[in-house]
Amino acid sequence: MGKTTLCLKVYESLKDKMTIAGFVTKELRKDGRRVGFRLIDLSSGREEWLARVGEGRVKVGKYAVNIEGFERFLDSVNTDADLIIIDEVGPMELKSEKFVRLVEGLMDKEKLLFTIHLRSKHWLLERIRKEFRVYVIDETNRDKVAEEITEVFEG
Numbered sequence: 001m002g003k004t005t006l007c008l009k010v011y012e013s014l015k016d017k018m019t020i021a022g023f024v025t026k027e028l029r030k031d032g033r034r035v036g037f038r039l040i041d042l043s044s045g046r047e048e049w050l051a052r053v054g055e056g057r058v059k060v061g062k063y064a065v066n067i068e069g070f071e072r073f074l075d076s077v078n079t080d081a082d083l084i085i086i087d088e089v090g091p092m093e094l095k096s097e098k099f100v101r102l103v104e105g106l107m108d109k110e111k112l113l114f115t116i117h118l119r120s121k122h123w124l125l126e127r128i129r130k131e132f133r134v135y136v137i138d139e140t141n142r143d144k145v146a147e148e149i150t151e152v153f154e155g
Contacts, residue, residue, distance in 0.1 A: 002137055002138070002139055002142040003087060003088060003115035003137065004024050004025060004026060004027075004087050004088075004115070005142060006115070006137060006142045006145060006146045006149070007024050007085050007087040007113060007115060008024060009142075009143065009146035009150075010085070010113060010146055010149050010150050010153070011024075011042060011085060013146070013147075013150040014083060014150060014153060014154065017154065018081075018082035018083055018111075018153075019080075019081040019082045019083070020042055020043075020081055020082065020083045020084075020085060021042055021043045021077065021078040021079060021080065021081035021083075021084055021085075022041075022042050022043075022077065022078075022079075022081075022083075022084045022085035022086050022087070022113075023039050023040055023041050023042055023073075023077055023085070023086065023087065024039075024040050024042065024085065024087040025037050025038070025039055025040075025050055025087050025088055025090075025093075026038050026040060034053075035052060035053050036049060036050070036051055036052035036053060036063065037049075037050040037051050037052075037063070037092070038050060039070065039073050041073070041076070041077055041078075042085060043077075043078040043081075044076070044078075046073070046076065048066070048069045048070065048072070048073040049066045049069055050065065050066060050069075050070055050092055050093070051063035051064060051065045051066060051092050052064055052066070058095050060091045060092045060095065063092065065092045065095050067095060067096055070093070070096055070099065071096055071098045071099070074096070074098055074099060074102055077102075079102070079106060082111055083111040083112075083113065083153055084106055084109060084111070084112050084113070085112075085113045086103060086106070086112070086113070086114050086115070087113075087114075087115045088114070088115035088116060088117070089103055089114050089115070089116050089124065089125060089128060090115075090116065090117050090120060091117065091120055091122075094120075094122050094124065094125075100124055103124060104124060107127070107128075107131065111153055112132070113149065113153075114128055114132070116128055116129070116134070118136065135148075135149070
């Protein structure tokens with residue numbers, strides 16, 4: 001759908017105008033197939049595995065979720081910024097209670113950009129849907145939506 005691409009476009013448009021913190025989640029592909037996801041801290045560039053295809057203690061579909069690594073990663077994510085980007089609040093991330101508490105604690109901040117799954121059911125996602133403007137994006141509208149979101153945060 002382009003959620004990460006949208007986040008990166010907003011980040012690139014605003015990074016010289018305000019402080020931005022948080023992270024994006026990039027999919028990793030091998031031979032054209034998605035094999036996992038890596039987290040990238042927008043402040044430091046630090047990376048950590050979120051999930052890989054395979055067996056593990058915590059699974060979402062075919063992916064083993066790296067809860068311990070994810071929570072260590074969260075410990076160093078800066079949340080003191082003008083804009084916080086969290087890509088994404090999704091089924092893998094929501095397996096971590098530390099992540100749920102982090103996002104819940106951020107929700108009173110003025111400038112937040114979350115990406116979420118359209119159909120995922122979790123009380124935190126329901127709260128985000130009720131309290132925030134939600135855009136449904138696809139490859140045809142994500143650039144226009146990124147521009148609109150950038151204008152909202154600039155203004």
